[in-house]
Amino acid sequence: MLTRLRDPATGRALLGQAEFDEARFSGDVTFEEINFSGFCSLGAAVFEGSAYFRDTHFEQDLRFGNTKVTDELWLESTVIDADAWFYGARTGGVLRFCVDHVGGSAMFKGATTGEEAHFTGVRFLGVARFDGFVVQGRAYFDGAYFEDGADFENAVIAGPACFDGAHFHRSRACFDGAELGEEVLFSEAHFQTGATFTGAKIGGDVSFCQARPEGDLSFRRAVFRGTAVIGPLVCPGLVDLSDAVFESAVTLEVAAGDLHCRRTRWASTAALRLRHAAVDISDAVLEFPVTVAGRSSPFVSPLDEQIDEPGLTDARVRVTSVSGVDVAHLVLADVDLTGCRFVETVHLDHLRLEGRCVLPLPPEGVSRRGWLPVRWTRRRTLAEEHHWRASRYGTPGWTPAPEGVETHEPAVLAPVYRQLRKALEDGKNEPGAADFYYGEMEMRRHDLEAPRGERMILGLYWAVSGYGLRAARALAWLGVAMSATVLAMMLWGLPQGDPDLMSKGGIDGRSVTLITKKTDPANPGGPYRRRLSTARFEKSLRVVANSVIFRASGQDLTTAGTYVEMTSRLVEPALLGLAVLAVRSRVKR
Structure with a gap:
């Protein structure tokens, strides 16, 4: 035909x-x-x-x-x-x-x-x-x-x-619901508008080496049955792993604008090696150890060629939320936590922070709270405290809560600080835990549900020594107290002169009986400016130093001076002890 x-x-x-x-x-x-x-x-x-x-x-x-x-x-x-x-x-x-x-x-x-x-x-x-x-x-x-x-x-x-x-x-390339039994290779592929793998079942590795996705990549509800490696993947948009299930040990190498792991289930160990990404792990389920680590150097191809990262400029790996996660198996290493939300996290005291994990700081310099000038203490804080203070004071430098994010009160934030403090203490990082202790005490002090007396005591503790963590503050108050004590001693505490000894006795045969008495110290007299002499200052300083350090001066004092010394022996050693405690908290191993 x-x-x-x-x-x-x-x-x-x-x-x-x-x-x-x-x-x-x-x-x-x-x-x-x-x-x-x-x-x-x-x-x-x-x-x-x-x-x-x-x-x-x-x-x-x-x-x-x-x-x-x-x-x-x-x-x-x-x-x-x-x-x-x-x-x-x-x-x-x-x-x-x-x-x-x-x-x-x-x-x-x-x-x-x-x-x-x-x-x-x-x-x-x-x-x-x-x-x-x-x-x-x-x-x-x-x-x-x-x-x-x-x-x-x-x-x-x-x-x-x-x-x-x-x-x-x-x-978009659509692989929704697909069953891919073994490895999937997208090396050097180009996705002009992204791709979706919603509900897909993938049995092997997924390679995106040198791929160029210009849009988002979605793996929502995907099941990775035998996947050991995903990546290296460079995506300037969103990589969405929400509701995905990883049934075997996996390593993710991702450089992206955003990475969502909301409600993701990790049924085995996982290592997330990330660059540039803002990571959201809200409500994820971690059955085995999972590490989220920021990587400093770009990924390389199998030929040891450095993979370009177009469209990605922010070098930080930012964890934005671990809310709702049982973090007993979570390790965060070299990540930025300045915007991370910790409220509603479970077993937060078992969280491990490794490497350099950056937390937000209070505003720098002097700001105003109403008419009162305020200099905020330098310490590591939580994003939720920023949200609360921004809503309460409106002070520039405190970051307000993003749209749709709830602002929590101090009663909610205090346990979060407490558990993070314990996590660092269990990791033998006592100096690092000190800032979380400060944050916990701050939230307790501002908790309006707490008894007024407790808040007053905490306010005094904060003012005197920064909750036992600010040596300079305690030493400053110690200097003020000692100066006031020295001045009081010069004006009223030291007697007019040294007391005289008086001896009385009798002679009876060969025995001699003498009774020696010291006269009572005389209150100083004359104008106050005469009492402020160099000699009296030197003697007052010696009395105060002996009282603070050695707990006894051995000096004859007036009645007023005795009470001043008693007060000094009670207050000033306590201030000295708080200063020592603050130094100890920063150098403890």
Whole structure:
């Protein structure tokens, strides 16, 4: 038949409209060097052997719907200018669809192949639909161009799926609900508008080495059954792993603008090695140790080439929330916690902070709270305290809560500080825990639900020594107290002169009896300015120093001086002890 239709000048067979619907081919069939000017329909046809299309040109639609090929189906060096319909087609062997381009839509919905499927280098100019496509072996889409979207929803690929160098333009690549049995390779792939893997089931590693996703990547509700490595992945937008499940130990290497792990379940150990990302781990479930670590150097390819990070400029890895997480198995290393929300976290006292974890600081310099100038104590705080103080005082420098984030009162924040303090103390980081102790006491002092007496005591404790953590404050008060004591001693405490000794006695035979008494110290007299002499200052200073350090001066004092010394021996050693305690808290090992 084809011999009669060949053009003698070119040797190519020329066919118009060709209908082979429900035809049965008993053996191997080869369509070679044929031009179809009309549509070619092989709907429901049966090939009992293999079907080969070589150097064939379809100017109109190629219809292969519900066709059955017992062995292999190959299309090589072929051009399809219109639609390619393989809806429900079944291939028992290898499907090799290596055409130059498909000018219209490519429909492989519900198609199946018993072995490998090859789509290497195909340019799909229209929509490519592979939803429900089943491949029992490997699938190769490396170098393919999807100009108007690619839909792999609910596709099943039992072996590795290779999309190396593939280009996805205009619409998102959709892999929602797909079952990818082994590794998935997107090395050097280009996603112009991102990709979705919502509900997908992935059995092996996922590689995005040198890939260029310009939009977001969503893995919501995805199940990673045997995935050991995801990445290196560089994405300037959002990588969403919310509600995903990791059933085996995994390492994630991600450089992204945002990383969401909300309600993610880690059923095994995991290591998140991140760059640039703002990470949200709210309500995640950690059954085994999970490490979130900031990486200082860029990721490298298998060829040890540094991977570029276009669109990512913020070098910090920022953890924005661990709210609702049982953090008994969580380790945070070298991350920025300036905006992290800790309220409602479970087992916060077991959280491990490793490396340099940055926390927010109070405003610098002097600010005003109403008419009162305030200099805020330098310490590490929590983002929730910033939110509360910004809502209460409105002082510049305190960060207000983002839109939609609840502001918590001091009664809620005090236990958070307490548990973080215990976490650092258990990690033998006593100096680091001191700031959390300060924050805990601050929240207790501002807690309006606490008894007034307790808040007054805490206020005094804060004013005198910064809760036993500010040595300079305690020493300053000690200096003030000692100066006041020295002045009181000079004015009223030291007697007018040294008391005289008086001896009285009698002589009876050979025995002599003498009784010696010291006269009572005389109160100083005269104007106050005469009492402020150098001699009295030196003596007063010696009395006060002996009282504070050695607990007894041994000096004869007036009645007023005795009470001043008693007060000094009670107050000033306590201030000295608070200063020593503050120093100790900063150097304790």
